[in-house]
Amino acid sequence: MARSLANTAILIAMGILGVSTVFAQQSGNQPQTSLCVECHKEATPSIVTDWQLSVHSQSDVGCVACHGDKHVSKEDIAEAGLVLPETCAACHPEQVKQFKGGKHSLAWAAMNAMPSLHFQPMAMIEGLKGCGACHRFGIKSEAEVKELVKQESGFGVSSCDTCHTRHLFSIKEAQSPQACQTCHMGFDHAQWEMYSSSKHGVRFLLKQSGVLPENVAAPTCQTCHMQNGDHGVMTAWGFLAVRLPMPEDKQWAADRAAVLTALGVLDPKGEPTARLDVVKGAKVARLTQEDWEEQRNKMLRVCEQCHSANFAKAELEKGDLMIKEADRLMAQGIQIVADLYKDGILQKPKEYPYAYPDLLTFHDAPTVIEQKLFIMFLEHRMRTFQGSFHSNPDYAFWYGWSEMQRDLTEIRALAALMRENAKIESKN
Ligand code: HEC
Ligand code: HEC
Ligand code: HEC
Ligand code: HEC
Ligand code: HEC
Ligand code: HEC
Ligand code: HEC
Numbered sequence: 001m002a003r004s005l006a007n008t009a010i011l012i013a014m015g016i017l018g019v020s021t022v023f024a025q026q027s028g029n030q031p032q033t034s035l036c037v038e039c040h041k042e043a044t045p046s047i048v049t050d051w052q053l054s055v056h057s058q059s060d061v062g063c064v065a066c067h068g069d070k071h072v073s074k075e076d077i078a079e080a081g082l083v084l085p086e087t088c089a090a091c092h093p094e095q096v097k098q099f100k101g102g103k104h105s106l107a108w109a110a111m112n113a114m115p116s117l118h119f120q121p122m123a124m125i126e127g128l129k130g131c132g133a134c135h136r137f138g139i140k141s142e143a144e145v146k147e148l149v150k151q152e153s154g155f156g157v158s159s160c161d162t163c164h165t166r167h168l169f170s171i172k173e174a175q176s177p178q179a180c181q182t183c184h185m186g187f188d189h190a191q192w193e194m195y196s197s198s199k200h201g202v203r204f205l206l207k208q209s210g211v212l213p214e215n216v217a218a219p220t221c222q223t224c225h226m227q228n229g230d231h232g233v234m235t236a237w238g239f240l241a242v243r244l245p246m247p248e249d250k251q252w253a254a255d256r257a258a259v260l261t262a263l264g265v266l267d268p269k270g271e272p273t274a275r276l277d278v279v280k281g282a283k284v285a286r287l288t289q290e291d292w293e294e295q296r297n298k299m300l301r302v303c304e305q306c307h308s309a310n311f312a313k314a315e316l317e318k319g320d321l322m323i324k325e326a327d328r329l330m331a332q333g334i335q336i337v338a339d340l341y342k343d344g345i346l347q348k349p350k351e352y353p354y355a356y357p358d359l360l361t362f363h364d365a366p367t368v369i370e371q372k373l374f375i376m377f378l379e380h381r382m383r384t385f386q387g388s389f390h391s392n393p394d395y396a397f398w399y400g401w402s403e404m405q406r407d408l409t410e411i412r413a414l415a416a417l418m419r420e421n422a423k424i425e426s427k428n
């Protein structure tokens, strides 16, 4: 009796002081959430365990805060609320605002803008497989959310459970470079492989495994790309390493124009096309010197936390130079294929807008030589400059530059063979 009175007194005191969260720590907050938790201990036990281990559970943020209270039994499961970025924004407006200003928020739009998308199986696009799995965290329009609800019962609409995964939502997980690994790996963006085998990554992984002390200097992806926890990621060169204005160097300007034409953002006369508007909309490239420098300077300031300013500047300029060298090879490959179209040796696919190769058709490019050109661009050119920027000599050289040389040799040989064959055929 005396004890319960004392408890009541404490509770009243906490209520007056507004510290109801202390009480919630033990009991799992609002009555509604304890209802969810009781049943979900059976229905989905690991989700409950993860939530119980989370800062959310300790801070009185229950299931209801994210899923609402419309579904409360086995009969009304479809009523469980969607968890959109706006759901998190109610309590974390700053992170949502930053996120919306960065590249990640455009991931859904950029994926859908790809001309080749419509050749892929639907399960690869919309679902949590293939393209959709990595691009799903981009912001979606209301209509797109409705469409997803129809196809996926409403999964994959959240933007905020990819680095700090549900239902732990742990800051520690998000701060680890492994949080980026699932998406930033493989064929055309092997940043994980590059980083984890660079001096930066090796040092960090040795720190993570306890071999090196906790306070040793070792940058993570987040150190360089999410400075001060900024959720709006963006780089100077971007994914495709093209930008405006054109460089002063005449040869490089001509080579970049060839790349831009093969991307379909310039027509063969050098005039901008409708695709340029898509590029602008999805912020695929920096379109002014100022925008590019802003990102470059932001990055230099990170390097300067550990390196001298001269060292950092020189290292990043080497990355720029590798783009220039890669564009030289790329432009030659593009020209060889364009000449085959021009001379009627190779039938230009009907859907290509100009008498010019279209790099954005990806692996749907119809012939071996066009596929080679695509691999040269999306796999090997990427590795050349991405490897340079991520201080990974093997990716920059052997998996990148050296492979580009080989691609160009093969494209040349194939083109010569095709021309030979055409000559023989025209004689018969
Ligand atoms: C009486 C049991 C019960 C209660 C109470 C309950 N749920 Fe569920 N819930 C389920 C079952 C069963 C499923 C389906 C699990 C499965 O498919 O394995 C489910 C599924 C879900 C899903 C996934 C929806 C989907 O389409 O698969 C969410 C989200 C969810 N519950 C949240 C909640 C929240 C929030 C509450 C409290 C407001 C709650 N649940 C209360 C039993 C319950
Ligand atoms: C009802 C309010 C509320 C909602 C909704 C909410 N959070 Fe939180 N979140 C909190 C509170 C309170 C904390 C404790 C730390 C703090 O005070 O910021 C927290 C902490 C976090 C942390 C840091 C965890 C750590 O390890 O320190 C992350 C990450 C996070 N939330 C992500 C999210 C995401 C993602 C969503 C949406 C899916 C979300 N939150 C929805 C209130 C909320
Ligand atoms: C769910 C998959 C996924 C995860 C996890 C992920 N990313 Fe990304 N990231 C993407 C996609 C997709 C894009 C391209 C976005 C677009 O299409 O606009 C991207 C773009 C970027 C860019 C912009 C490059 C440019 O074009 O300027 C940076 C930088 C980046 N991510 C860094 C990170 C870091 C650092 C992490 C981990 C903390 C991370 N990403 C986690 C999928 C992911
Ligand atoms: C393994 C995860 C993953 C898969 C699968 C994936 N992407 Fe991506 N995608 C990314 C990441 C990460 C980036 C950003 C890489 C970078 O900037 O270096 C990206 C970048 C892009 C970009 C460039 C966006 C920009 O604005 O710079 C487009 C367009 C794109 N992807 C479309 C697709 C399409 C279409 C598919 C399926 C055919 C696909 N992606 C499959 C992870 C993925
Ligand atoms: C901070 C917000 C947040 C809280 C709190 C939260 N969830 Fe979720 N939950 C999510 C997000 C985000 C998703 C993924 C939705 C998507 O796929 O778009 C999700 C998905 C689910 C799913 C279906 C997906 C799966 O992995 O099976 C179930 C079931 C679920 N939650 C149950 C619960 C239960 C039960 C609680 C309370 C113990 C809870 N959630 C608390 C954010 C939250
Ligand atoms: C690309 C990976 C990534 C994505 C996507 C992401 N976060 Fe984070 N989040 C992080 C990282 C990394 C941190 C730790 C930042 C730091 O070190 O201060 C973090 C921290 C947080 C925190 C804790 C902030 C603090 O200082 O306590 C909140 C809240 C949060 N994120 C909310 C969100 C919300 C809301 C979204 C969706 C718009 C989101 N995050 C999407 C990587 C991500
Ligand atoms: C030491 C700093 C540093 C670390 C660590 C780092 N990056 Fe980068 N990253 C860069 C620089 C520098 C660029 C090129 C920026 C520019 O365009 O000028 C870059 C570019 C990128 C790009 C754009 C395409 C490209 O590769 O050029 C993505 C995406 C990216 N990084 C993701 C990641 C991911 C994911 C990780 C961790 C696995 C990571 N980065 C680790 C410095 C870093």
Ligand code: HEC
Pocket (backbone or CB within 6 Å): 199, 200, 203, 217, 218, 219, 223, 224, 299, 300, 302, 303, 304, 305, 306, 307, 312, 315, 316, 391
């Ligand atoms: C948090 C600290 C930190 C940051 C930030 C950082 N680095 Fe490093 N970097 C290191 C350490 C430590 C080494 C390993 C030193 C050694 O090789 O003796 C290293 C090594 C390197 C190397 C290999 C040099 C060699 O001698 O083998 C290059 C290149 C490099 N960094 C470039 C950069 C660039 C460019 C940036 C910015 C985009 C950057 N680093 C940001 C800590 C950092």
